[in-house]
Amino acid sequence: MPVDIFSALADPTRRKILEMLADHDGYPASEIHSQFQIxxxxxxxxxxxxxxANLVYVEKRAQQRIYRIDTEALGELEDWLHNMKRRWSSRLNALDAVLxxxxExxxxNQKE
Structure with a gap:
């Protein structure tokens, strides 16, 4: 059963792993492990x-497992965030108009 992207991103260790993968073309599991005290x-x-959660994919190379970010899943997340921002901006603009x-x-009334 697939894991929800937001559930996967809720953990700071997993976010840190994604940040590491964003800075490298591929990262072996052993090197990822070496960055944490767990x-x-x-x-x-x-x-x-x-x-x-389809946020990363693994490539087997000999005895190593190389992890990379799945940019397609991040694109879907970005689209969702953009949509939410647009919705909130619309609501905030409406509130601004009312205020x-x-x-006025x-x-x-003060002038009268």
Whole structure:
């Protein structure tokens, strides 16, 4: 069963792993593990969750597993965030219009 992207991103260790992968073309699991003070098994579990959320993919090279960011999944996340920002901006613009109208009423009433 796929993991929800937001659930996967909720953990700071997984976010840090994604940041590391964003800075490199590919990162072996052993090097990812070396960046954390947790067990290799814990890092492996984090990588599994990131794979299940389609945020990373793994490439097997001989004895190594090389992890890379799946840019398609990040694009979908970016699209969702853009849509949410647009919705909120629309609501905030409507609120701004109401507040401006109320301020104009107050100014008009004060002049009278």
């Amino acid at each position: 067990s290799a098994q814990a890092v492996s579990q984090h990588l599994k969750i990131l794979r299940e 401006k109208a109320e301020m 009423k107050l100014k008009k």
